Amino acid sequence: MAILIKNIKKLVQVETKPVANRAGEDMKNVNCIDDAFLLTNGDKIAAFGKMADFSEKILSGIKEKIETIDATGRMVYPSFCDSHTHIVYAGSREIEYIDKIKGLSYEEIAKRGGGILNSAKLLHETSEDELFEAARLRLIEMAETGTGAAEIKSGYGLNTEDELKMLRVIRRLKDETPLTIRANFLGAHAVPAEYKGRQSEYVDLIINEMIPMVAAEELADFVDVFCDKGFFTCEETERILMQGIKYGLRPKIHANELDYSGGIQVGVKYNALSVDHLEYTGNEEIAALKDSETMPTILPGAAFFLGMVYAPARKMIDSGLPVALASDYNPGSCPSGNMQLVSSMGCVNYKMTAEEVINATTLNTAYAMGVSDILGSIAVGKIANFFITKPMSTIEFFPYSFGNNKVEQIFLNGEHYKGF
């Protein structure tokens, strides 16, 4: 079908000459059209422009039935791309949250049901169907707050069978939901209990068994490592990334959340599509990222929820780097996939402007999950994933009105979103 949206107060993030991402000063640029129309044909964006330039001629090439929507007073945004999530998990970990508030130590929390290893234990006991159902509901939450694409990681399996189980769930989400999904193999999320004291043997298992099997079933697009203090070393990360690359998986890694771990430099060395978290980013890390193809990705929800220091987003952008903002939706450090809230945090906690936040949550996250050629902006030929806002005064109102849902109507693949 085709959809014609008329009288759009502001059509946000339009591109006539699409770019892969926006960096530095250019992040302040968000092209908008006031008093606009938008036309879709099938699952793609077919045309857009000013209402004053609209004529029936624009519809002449459309064979399908055209539904017309009046968006007076409302804006249209491209859907968010969320380039970093862990939404396939069993149960939840609010016990850990309560314990943290009470001031319990990490060890005490782990004993009482917290930590990645506890999520792994629970996931082991949960069927593929149950995992799919739980993740589907989380994806619905994300879609209903404006997200149209998501990268989803494994990493709560921590043995070959359970990692494959997670990745098969992600494949089902890809096949059975209207969001654009990319899968990331994160076998190196933590060292499983049975390998305690034998970390290098677990790394060998990832390299010799898991990666070849993941690749054989074509279950992942990317390979990830939690490269940080107390988790995986730079040397281990290099070994895993090299094997991933050999099997066609582009790296996207967790880096510098807990320390100046060298993770950012390792990511850049192996041409990672993104390095994510980045709380500990100094001049050396910024220099390493400069002129690389690696997207620095900040996860404001995790830093907020864990009360961590904030990544120096302002300094990174002012140094000419691009920045992406993603949710990190996971049971331990960010039990939310709300990119509207992430947008507000970008402004409040990271001192980014409303325009920079739009680029960081749409085009730059699209780049960070390898889809900026088909998503991340309103451009002719891109997938028609966008939303109509509630009546809104300015683009600044969007992050300003934090915690409130600004999304009124959702379109995915050129279709009215009606749940899935």
Ligand code: NIG
């Ligand atoms: O991205 N940093 C590593 N991993 C997750 C947290 C996972 C968990 O606690 O379950 C993250 O924040």
Ligand code: FE
């Ligand atoms: Fe993460």
